Amino acid sequence: MPAENAVQAKEAVKGAEAKTQEKRGYAAAAPIVQIRSINKFYGNFQALNDVSLDIMQGEVFGLIGPNGAGKSTLAKIMTGLGKADSGTVNFSGAELTANYDKIKGFIAIVPQETSFFYSFTVEQNLKFFGAMYGLTGAELQKRTDYLIEWLGLSSFRKRQAENLSGGYKRLLNIACSLVNNPKVIFMDEPTVGLDPKVREHFWEKIFELKHQGKTICITTHYMDEAEHLCNRIGLISDGKVLLSGTPQELIASFGGVKVLVVKLNKVPEKIIVDAIKGTLKGSDVNAAGNYLIISLLPERALEKIASITEWLVKEGYEIVSSRIKEPDLEDVFMNVTGQQLRN
Ligand SMILES: Nc1ncnc2c1ncn2[C@@H]1O[C@H](COP(=O)(O)OP(=O)(O)O)[C@@H](O)[C@H]1O
Ligand SMILES: [Mg+2]
Incomplete structure (x- = not known):
């Protein structure tokens, strides 16, 4: 019966959604960090303007924005390293500054700049930071060994930190921050300058932590990273949080339309471009050299592509290549701020 089919289909979709969430290790939960109306001035310059955000228990939250947006300033305030001029940060309902001694034990910040000792070995650094958190004896050794193994630093255990490659320096920076086994971890631009292999290794570790x-809250200006890692993101620009939501929600609401890029064997005639414009009412059709660039309406996009390319062939053109560019978070940023996200 159609009604039953509809119910079954709905349940199947629900099941698939739950599975996807499970794979990403995320179930919607209560906020663990609540940021309310944070303002921060450096002299007369306002670096944060009425910032409010929730970070949910068990999620990877991405604070995304270009250089100078205010990400590090906010990360420092969220972890008690910086002071806001007004506003509050709560951890599980307890205000951060008033309860700092209680809260600091379960939060960690991995700062943008490396913060370990260059003259110490990997192991000495971890032991130093562990001791700062009150670990001693067998417990300290166990935690040190675990982190060295877990981050793949075993062959560098006795190496002086200054002699590690850039990627391994970053991993050591992370290890030092995790030594007290924190519940909430803030990472400020953790993958800047990492080569792709180390970046992938780092991403795996983030999923394992989750x-x-x-x-986990990370700041980044890499949109692919945000899309890959984060359950939800907040878009920050000029000290203001403009949007927050799942990457999928933001792309669907603000990403704009799919774009079809067709490369032809010759420059398309104006009459061809005009004909496509006439057929695809509401789409933006442009020619640039041998390329046709068509912003398609999201509905029935695939059918439209098929009919356009068939028709072009009939008109004597060869399709050298054709690809669809799906909207992504870069497009969201561009559409919302009017600016390109660049370092
Ligand atoms: N200590 C400081 N004194 C004065 N201005 C600062 C200071 N720290 C940051 N700023 C300014 O505040 C803005 C936000 O900086 P920051 O939080 O570091 O941004 P992001 O981490 O997003 O690159 C920038 O314009 C930066 O120049
Ligand atoms: Mg920064």
């Missing part, structure tokens, strides 16, 4: 039940 599966261990940690809540």
